[in-house]
Amino acid sequence: METKKVILSGIQPSGSLTLGNYLGAIKNWIKLQDQYECYFCIVDLHAITVKQEPKDLRSKTLEVLSIYLACGIDPEKNALFIQSHVPAHSEASWLLTCSSYMGELSRMTQFKDKSQSQGESIPAGLFIYPVLMAADILLYQTDLVPVGQDQKQHLELARNLAERFNNTYSPTFKVPDPYIPKEGAKIMDLQEPTKKMSKSSDNPNSFILILDPPEVIRKKISRSVTDSIGIVNYSDDQPGIKNLINIVCAIRGITQEEVVDMFKGKGYSEFKSYVAEVIIEELTPIQEKVKELISNKAYLEEIYKKGAEKANYVARKTLRKMQKKIGFIQ
Numbered sequence: 001m002e003t004k005k006v007i008l009s010g011i012q013p014s015g016s017l018t019l020g021n022y023l024g025a026i027k028n029w030i031k032l033q034d035q036y037e038c039y040f041c042i043v044d045l046h047a048i049t050v051k052q053e054p055k056d057l058r059s060k061t062l063e064v065l066s067i068y069l070a071c072g073i074d075p076e077k078n079a080l081f082i083q084s085h086v087p088a089h090s091e092a093s094w095l096l097t098c099s100s101y102m103g104e105l106s107r108m109t110q111f112k113d114k115s116q117s118q119g120e121s122i123p124a125g126l127f128i129y130p131v132l133m134a135a136d137i138l139l140y141q142t143d144l145v146p147v148g149q150d151q152k153q154h155l156e157l158a159r160n161l162a163e164r165f166n167n168t169y170s171p172t173f174k175v176p177d178p179y180i181p182k183e184g185a186k187i188m189d190l191q192e193p194t195k196k197m198s199k200s201s202d203n204p205n206s207f208i209l210i211l212d213p214p215e216v217i218r219k220k221i222s223r224s225v226t227d228s229i230g231i232v233n234y235s236d237d238q239p240g241i242k243n244l245i246n247i248v249c250a251i252r253g254i255t256q257e258e259v260v261d262m263f264k265g266k267g268y269s270e271f272k273s274y275v276a277e278v279i280i281e282e283l284t285p286i287q288e289k290v291k292e293l294i295s296n297k298a299y300l301e302e303i304y305k306k307g308a309e310k311a312n313y314v315a316r317k318t319l320r321k322m323q324k325k326i327g328f329i330q
């Protein structure tokens with residue numbers, strides 16, 4: 001029997017998920033789940049690299065799992081698990097940390113961005129974060145990692161760490177490839193469309209949450225920053241409009257030209273109403289399913305326990321190999 005190629009990806013339960021998480025990550029996972037053996041995790045160990053309120057972390061972790069399921073990830077086919085339930089991630093992360101360089105970690109743009117808001121006390125976890133991500137990926141002998149554009153640099157590091165370990169000892173890890181969608185790879189901030197949309201932004205008008213009600217989505221899209229050109233065009237000179245076009249393309253699977261054609265001779269307000277309705281139509285059924293799932297704690301527990309069991313089995317095997325090659329007595 002031909003074995004399926006392996007996919008792994010994860011999202012941090014550090015806040016409510018945005019339309020960026022949905023279009024850059026989850027929506028693509030759905031497409032891939034039939035052809036690949038998939039591991040989708042909720043990366044709580046990553047979330048604590050910045051301060052988290054314990055009760056919020058608990059509720060967001062289950063919310064993210066409910067969103068995965070509501071978006072259509074099939075728990076029968078895929079392993080859905082919580083990162084901290086698989087101790088091999090923390091252990092492998094330390095082993096890889098010992099062969100990572102300060103220089104390469106200092107060059108990570110996400111570290112530079114996130115550490116800026118931490119004042120004098122930058123948590124060391126924020127610096128090591130990409131090594132933990134490499135451990136997540138390499139433990140499963142992953143072939144493909146579906147992520148948004150912002151994770152490309154972290155993936156490059158995971159590849160380098162895999163190659164370094166393979167060269168220092170002997171072939172141990174598969175060297176993973178990124179899978180970055182054409183549309184939706186980078187959904188931008190609605191208020192500052194040159195920055196990526198992020199759940200950690202202070203201004204709620206800058207992002208759309210997967211769980212935002214319709215009236216909130218209409219309001220946020222109508223307030224989104226555009227320009228004074230007044231023509232719906234796909235151009236770098238109109239980053240706000242370009243972003244809204246990208247959102248429509250990623251949801252509907254149509255081309256930029258098709259969207260531009262639809263709005264020839266029409267104004268921004270008509271275009272924005274259309275964009276809002278496209279988003280609402282996509283998110284409403286997901287929101288209804290999340291409401292049902294989130295109250296069914298026993299069902300969620302069954303899924304994450306089963307997921308962790310499968311993940312633990314595979315991850316432990318790779319960890320043992322690493323320990324043996326490094327020279328640890330087993």
Ligand code: AMP
Pocket residue numbers: 010011012020021022023024025146147148149150151184185186187188196197198199
């Ligand atoms: P995070 O919220 O940082 O845990 O990101 C989880 C996943 O969502 C990663 O694959 C990111 O690349 C993706 N993602 C986050 N924000 C965006 C965005 N604005 N546009 C596209 N993808 C995103």
Ligand code: TRP
Pocket residue numbers: 008009010011012043046132133136137145146147151154
């Ligand atoms: N660092 C990723 C992000 O912020 C989340 C993540 C952690 C991840 N581990 C991963 C993504 C492994 C893909 C694979 O988006």
